[in-house]
Amino acid sequence: MNDDDRVFKALADPTRRHLLDRLFQRDGRTLSELESELEMTRFGVMKHLRLLEEAGLVVTRRQGREKLHYLNPVPIRLVHDRWIDKYTEHRVSALAELKTQLEETA
Amino acid sequence: MTTMTAQATQVYQVFIKATPEAIWDAITKPEFTSKYFHGVTIETTPEERRSYHDSELKNVGEVMEYDPPRRLVHGWISYYDPVLAAEDPSRVSWEIEPQESGYSLLTVTHDQLEGAPQTAVNVSGTGWMMVLSGLKTLLETGEPLAG
Numbered sequence: 001m002n003d004d005d006r007v008f009k010a011l012a013d014p015t016r017r018h019l020l021d022r023l024f025q026r027d028g029r030t031l032s033e034l035e036s037e038l039e040m041t042r043f044g045v046m047k048h049l050r051l052l053e054e055a056g057l058v059v060t061r062r063q064g065r066e067k068l069h070y071l072n073p074v075p076i077r078l079v080h081d082r083w084i085d086k087y088t089e090h091r092v093s094a095l096a097e098l099k100t101q102l103e104e105t106a
Numbered sequence: 107m108t109t110m111t112a113q114a115t116q117v118y119q120v121f122i123k124a125t126p127e128a129i130w131d132a133i134t135k136p137e138f139t140s141k142y143f144h145g146v147t148i149e150t151t152p153e154e155r156r157s158y159h160d161s162e163l164k165n166v167g168e169v170m171e172y173d174p175p176r177r178l179v180h181g182w183i184s185y186y187d188p189v190l191a192a193e194d195p196s197r198v199s200w201e202i203e204p205q206e207s208g209y210s211l212l213t214v215t216h217d218q219l220e221g222a223p224q225t226a227v228n229v230s231g232t233g234w235m236m237v238l239s240g241l242k243t244l245l246e247t248g249e250p251l252a253g
Contacts, residue, residue, distance in 0.1 A: 003121070026113070027113040027115060027116070027117075028113070028115050056119060056120075056121070059117045059119050059213070061117065061215075070115070070116075070117035071117075072117060072118060072119045073118070073235055074118050074119060074120045074234075074235055074238050074239065075120075077232070077235040077236075077238075077239050078120075078239055078242070081239055081243075
Protein backbone atom coordinates (compact mmCIF):
# COMPACT_ATOMS: atom_id res chain seq x y z
CA MET A 1 0.00 0.00 0.00
CA ASN A 2 1.42 3.42 -0.89
CA ASP A 3 0.86 6.71 0.97
CA ASP A 4 -2.20 7.71 -1.09
CA ASP A 5 -3.83 4.31 -0.51
CA ARG A 6 -3.41 4.70 3.23
CA VAL A 7 -4.94 8.20 3.17
CA PHE A 8 -7.94 7.12 1.09
CA LYS A 9 -8.45 4.02 3.22
CA ALA A 10 -8.26 6.07 6.42
CA LEU A 11 -10.80 8.59 5.08
CA ALA A 12 -13.16 5.86 3.86
CA ASP A 13 -14.56 5.29 7.36
CA PRO A 14 -17.13 7.62 8.99
CA THR A 15 -15.77 7.10 12.54
CA ARG A 16 -12.29 8.08 11.41
CA ARG A 17 -13.60 11.15 9.59
CA HIS A 18 -15.48 12.04 12.78
CA LEU A 19 -12.27 11.70 14.82
CA LEU A 20 -10.49 14.04 12.36
CA ASP A 21 -13.36 16.53 12.66
CA ARG A 22 -13.07 16.42 16.46
CA LEU A 23 -9.35 17.11 16.23
CA PHE A 24 -9.96 19.87 13.70
CA GLN A 25 -12.19 21.58 16.26
CA ARG A 26 -9.68 21.14 19.04
CA ASP A 27 -6.28 19.59 18.67
CA GLY A 28 -3.97 17.90 21.14
CA ARG A 29 -6.51 15.53 22.71
CA THR A 30 -5.94 12.39 24.71
CA LEU A 31 -7.45 9.00 23.88
CA SER A 32 -9.80 9.30 26.88
CA GLU A 33 -11.14 12.64 25.65
CA LEU A 34 -11.73 11.32 22.14
CA GLU A 35 -13.26 8.13 23.47
CA SER A 36 -15.75 9.99 25.67
CA GLU A 37 -17.41 11.49 22.59
CA LEU A 38 -17.88 8.22 20.76
CA GLU A 39 -20.13 5.28 21.48
CA MET A 40 -17.34 2.83 21.04
CA THR A 41 -14.95 0.81 23.18
CA ARG A 42 -11.53 2.19 24.03
CA PHE A 43 -10.02 -0.58 21.93
CA GLY A 44 -12.14 0.41 18.91
CA VAL A 45 -11.12 4.06 19.14
CA MET A 46 -7.46 3.02 19.52
CA LYS A 47 -7.71 0.90 16.38
CA HIS A 48 -9.12 3.81 14.37
CA LEU A 49 -6.49 6.20 15.73
CA ARG A 50 -3.75 3.76 14.79
CA LEU A 51 -4.97 3.65 11.18
CA LEU A 52 -5.11 7.45 11.09
CA GLU A 53 -1.58 7.56 12.49
CA GLU A 54 -0.33 5.07 9.88
CA ALA A 55 -1.81 7.24 7.17
CA GLY A 56 0.01 10.22 8.67
CA LEU A 57 -3.28 12.05 9.35
CA VAL A 58 -2.76 12.00 13.11
CA VAL A 59 0.53 12.74 14.85
CA THR A 60 1.04 11.97 18.53
CA ARG A 61 3.18 13.82 21.02
CA ARG A 62 4.03 12.86 24.56
CA GLN A 63 3.46 15.49 27.18
CA GLY A 64 4.43 14.21 30.59
CA ARG A 65 2.36 11.09 31.13
CA GLU A 66 -0.15 11.95 28.43
CA LYS A 67 -0.16 11.08 24.76
CA LEU A 68 -1.75 13.88 22.77
CA HIS A 69 -3.24 13.46 19.29
CA TYR A 70 -2.85 16.16 16.65
CA LEU A 71 -4.45 16.42 13.23
CA ASN A 72 -1.86 16.52 10.45
CA PRO A 73 -3.57 17.94 7.36
CA VAL A 74 -0.52 17.69 5.04
CA PRO A 75 -1.37 14.26 3.50
CA ILE A 76 -4.83 15.58 2.54
CA ARG A 77 -3.17 18.59 0.93
CA LEU A 78 -0.83 16.29 -1.01
CA VAL A 79 -3.78 14.22 -2.25
CA HIS A 80 -5.42 17.49 -3.27
CA ASP A 81 -2.31 18.65 -5.12
CA ARG A 82 -1.78 15.30 -6.83
CA TRP A 83 -5.37 14.50 -7.74
CA ILE A 84 -7.71 17.45 -7.63
CA ASP A 85 -5.36 20.10 -9.00
CA LYS A 86 -4.37 17.75 -11.80
CA TYR A 87 -7.94 17.46 -13.08
CA THR A 88 -9.02 21.04 -12.60
CA GLU A 89 -5.86 22.19 -14.36
CA HIS A 90 -6.71 20.04 -17.40
CA ARG A 91 -10.23 21.31 -17.45
CA VAL A 92 -9.01 24.89 -17.32
CA SER A 93 -6.44 24.32 -20.05
CA ALA A 94 -9.01 22.47 -22.20
CA LEU A 95 -11.31 25.48 -21.92
CA ALA A 96 -8.44 27.81 -22.74
CA GLU A 97 -7.67 25.74 -25.81
CA LEU A 98 -11.31 25.73 -26.88
CA LYS A 99 -11.41 29.49 -26.57
CA THR A 100 -8.30 29.84 -28.74
CA GLN A 101 -9.70 27.48 -31.37
CA LEU A 102 -13.09 29.17 -31.47
CA GLU A 103 -11.56 32.59 -31.70
CA GLU A 104 -9.19 31.52 -34.46
CA THR A 105 -11.99 30.10 -36.60
CA ALA A 106 -14.34 33.01 -35.91
CA MET B 107 -15.85 27.51 9.57
CA THR B 108 -18.10 29.88 11.47
CA THR B 109 -15.67 31.58 13.82
CA MET B 110 -12.07 32.07 12.80
CA THR B 111 -10.07 30.50 15.56
CA ALA B 112 -7.12 28.16 15.26
CA GLN B 113 -5.14 25.84 17.50
CA ALA B 114 -2.44 27.21 19.79
CA THR B 115 -0.31 24.16 18.96
CA GLN B 116 -0.22 23.03 15.35
CA VAL B 117 1.66 19.97 14.11
CA TYR B 118 2.47 19.31 10.47
CA GLN B 119 4.32 16.26 9.23
CA VAL B 120 5.49 15.13 5.83
CA PHE B 121 7.70 12.37 4.36
CA ILE B 122 10.18 13.72 1.83
CA LYS B 123 12.44 11.64 -0.39
CA ALA B 124 15.60 13.57 0.47
CA THR B 125 18.47 13.44 2.96
CA PRO B 126 18.26 15.41 6.23
CA GLU B 127 21.12 17.58 4.88
CA ALA B 128 19.16 18.49 1.74
CA ILE B 129 16.09 19.38 3.84
CA TRP B 130 18.21 21.42 6.23
CA ASP B 131 19.66 23.41 3.31
CA ALA B 132 16.21 23.93 1.83
CA ILE B 133 14.87 25.42 5.06
CA THR B 134 17.92 27.53 5.99
CA LYS B 135 19.31 28.78 2.66
CA PRO B 136 17.62 31.86 1.14
CA GLU B 137 18.11 30.71 -2.47
CA PHE B 138 15.84 27.72 -1.73
CA THR B 139 13.21 29.33 0.48
CA SER B 140 12.06 31.78 -2.19
CA LYS B 141 10.99 28.80 -4.33
CA TYR B 142 8.45 27.37 -1.90
CA PHE B 143 7.94 29.69 1.11
CA HIS B 144 5.38 32.17 -0.27
CA GLY B 145 8.22 33.66 -2.32
CA VAL B 146 10.13 35.00 0.71
CA THR B 147 13.89 34.96 1.14
CA ILE B 148 14.78 33.58 4.56
CA GLU B 149 18.16 34.13 6.17
CA THR B 150 18.92 31.82 9.07
CA THR B 151 21.95 32.11 11.33
CA PRO B 152 22.47 30.36 14.69
CA GLU B 153 21.21 33.61 16.27
CA GLU B 154 18.36 34.85 14.16
CA ARG B 155 15.96 34.05 11.34
CA ARG B 156 14.73 36.89 9.12
CA SER B 157 12.49 36.66 6.10
CA TYR B 158 12.19 39.25 3.37
CA HIS B 159 10.06 39.87 0.34
CA ASP B 160 11.61 42.36 -2.10
CA SER B 161 13.94 43.52 0.71
CA GLU B 162 10.94 44.28 2.93
CA LEU B 163 11.14 42.55 6.33
CA LYS B 164 8.24 40.08 6.75
CA ASN B 165 9.07 37.91 9.72
CA VAL B 166 11.70 37.81 12.46
CA GLY B 167 12.53 35.29 15.14
CA GLU B 168 15.29 34.54 17.57
CA VAL B 169 16.92 31.16 16.87
CA MET B 170 16.72 29.07 20.05
CA GLU B 171 18.12 25.77 18.75
CA TYR B 172 20.35 25.34 15.73
CA ASP B 173 21.43 21.74 15.29
CA PRO B 174 22.12 20.93 11.62
CA PRO B 175 20.76 18.80 10.00
CA ARG B 176 18.26 17.64 12.61
CA ARG B 177 16.66 20.44 14.57
CA LEU B 178 15.89 24.13 14.19
CA VAL B 179 13.78 26.07 16.68
CA HIS B 180 13.02 29.74 16.23
CA GLY B 181 10.64 32.49 17.26
CA TRP B 182 7.98 33.84 14.93
CA ILE B 183 6.67 37.40 14.62
CA SER B 184 5.08 38.53 11.36
CA TYR B 185 5.59 42.14 10.36
CA TYR B 186 3.57 42.33 7.15
CA ASP B 187 0.37 43.11 9.05
CA PRO B 188 0.07 45.48 12.06
CA VAL B 189 -2.36 43.13 13.86
CA LEU B 190 0.06 40.22 13.60
CA ALA B 191 3.07 42.38 14.51
CA ALA B 192 1.37 43.44 17.77
CA GLU B 193 0.81 39.84 18.93
CA ASP B 194 3.12 37.84 21.20
CA PRO B 195 5.95 35.93 19.55
CA SER B 196 5.20 32.26 18.89
CA ARG B 197 7.59 29.37 18.28
CA VAL B 198 8.35 27.10 15.31
CA SER B 199 10.29 23.82 15.61
CA TRP B 200 11.57 21.88 12.60
CA GLU B 201 12.59 18.28 13.30
CA ILE B 202 14.18 16.14 10.61
CA GLU B 203 14.48 12.37 11.12
CA PRO B 204 16.04 10.02 8.56
CA GLN B 205 13.79 7.10 7.54
CA GLU B 206 14.14 3.99 5.37
CA SER B 207 14.84 3.99 1.63
CA GLY B 208 16.08 7.55 1.29
CA TYR B 209 13.15 9.25 2.99
CA SER B 210 13.20 11.73 5.83
CA LEU B 211 10.34 12.70 8.10
CA LEU B 212 9.93 16.42 8.59
CA THR B 213 7.79 17.60 11.51
CA VAL B 214 6.95 21.27 11.90
CA THR B 215 5.40 22.26 15.22
CA HIS B 216 4.09 25.80 15.52
CA ASP B 217 3.22 26.39 19.17
CA GLN B 218 3.07 29.02 21.92
CA LEU B 219 0.35 30.63 19.83
CA GLU B 220 -1.85 31.41 22.88
CA GLY B 221 -0.87 35.07 22.74
CA ALA B 222 -1.08 35.23 18.96
CA PRO B 223 -4.59 34.13 17.93
CA GLN B 224 -4.58 35.97 14.59
CA THR B 225 -1.18 34.52 13.71
CA ALA B 226 -2.58 31.07 14.57
CA VAL B 227 -5.42 31.58 12.07
CA ASN B 228 -3.00 32.95 9.52
CA VAL B 229 -0.60 30.00 9.53
CA SER B 230 -3.28 27.30 9.74
CA GLY B 231 -5.56 26.35 6.88
CA THR B 232 -3.41 26.31 3.79
CA GLY B 233 -0.50 28.29 5.35
CA TRP B 234 1.96 25.66 6.54
CA MET B 235 0.46 23.04 4.25
CA MET B 236 1.36 25.03 1.15
CA VAL B 237 4.89 25.55 2.44
CA LEU B 238 5.43 21.85 3.19
CA SER B 239 3.76 20.63 0.02
CA GLY B 240 5.93 23.06 -1.96
CA LEU B 241 9.08 22.02 -0.09
CA LYS B 242 8.38 18.33 -0.82
CA THR B 243 7.79 19.02 -4.51
CA LEU B 244 10.93 21.15 -4.76
CA LEU B 245 13.16 18.53 -3.10
CA GLU B 246 11.69 15.56 -4.95
CA THR B 247 11.40 17.05 -8.43
CA GLY B 248 13.68 20.09 -8.37
CA GLU B 249 10.73 22.21 -9.52
CA PRO B 250 8.69 24.74 -7.56
CA LEU B 251 4.96 23.92 -7.28
CA ALA B 252 3.02 25.22 -10.24
CA GLY B 253 0.90 28.05 -9.00
